[in-house]
Amino acid sequence: MCSTKREGMRGIPCPKGKIERFIEPCLLLLLAEKPAHGYELMDNLEQFDFDTRCQDPGQIYRYLRRMESEGLVISAWDPGGTGPARRSYSITEDGLSLLTAWMETLEKRIIIINKLISRYQETTKKGDA
Amino acid sequence: MCSTKREGMRGIPCPKGKIERFIEPCLLLLLAEKPAHGYELMDNLEQFDFDTRCQDPGQIYRYLRRMESEGLVISAWDPGGTGPARRSYSITEDGLSLLTAWMETLEKRIIIINKLISRYQETTKKGDA
DNA sequence: ACAACTATATGTATATATCACATAGATGAG
DNA sequence: CTCATCTATGTGATATATACATATAGTTGT
DSSP: OOOOOOBOGGGOBOOOOOBTTTHHHHHHHHHHHOOEEHHHHHHHHGGGTOOTTTSOTHHHHHHHHHHHHTTSEEEEEEOSSSSSOEEEEEEOHHHHHHHHHHHHHHHHHHHHHHHHHHHHHHHHHHHHO | OOOOOOBOGGGOBOOOOOBTTTHHHHHHHHHHHOOEEHHHHHHHHGGGTOOTTTSOTHHHHHHHHHHHHTTSEEEEEEOSSSSSOEEEEEEOHHHHHHHHHHHHHHHHHHHHHHHHHHHHHHHHHHHHO
16 A cells, blocks of 8 residues: 555666655645645645655655745644644645746646657657658 | 746745656657767757756766666767767667656656646636636 | 867765654544 | 554654766867
């Protein structure tokens, strides 16, 4: 349930192609949809290929605290609910602005990746012909 | 000519959203198209948003040597041509296999990024309505 | 001889991600 | 009632990746 390892040729690992800090726009989006606490966010991050629940749960708390120190989110202890105390996070105006900036960045990224893919397809087409 | 800095709100830098080791599939593709030496590859990398010529030219040589040690490319000193001696790189069968693996990885990445973008658009639609 | 361009390379610092571990309240089984 | 398990939040150390700075050297034109 908690493995995503992949290998290329000769034991050389094929990088997962992760995007730098990609967890940040994901967290900002989820918090733009509705306020939430860390443990809850972990489940929702699976939709974006993160397995934070199994692999390094601490990462998410570090990110949330860092983002709070940058003014992108704000938190408060949530008195409601059962179980251990939980810290509820909400997005700020600055957080929303950064999310928008992220979207532009990611749209450009897609264009570049698509350029690479289509050039690869052309090359293999010629090579096989 | 050599600046790409961008900022979000409040001086918080908006990450460029770079993909981990993305230079690797780019180099593999360029070498799949035709053998080349490092300095030449720098120019062609601009097409994939790298500014290796201006920013850290050393990076490319480190990558090429590492990839050679992994058997993804092979090199030889190129006697032809003017100017300083240059090392010509060619892709290997293992390199082509890894390039294919990279393509699958990147195609999955695109799907995830698109998921994020469309969810963002839905959220802002609702928020503005 | 000196500046500019081609060409390759290394040393170090910073940023980011991963691995490992620590703490603690709540809940249900035996 | 105590022990395992789940929820919930966090820190320390390490590994990896990228960025910044610098070194070397042949070649060409003035």
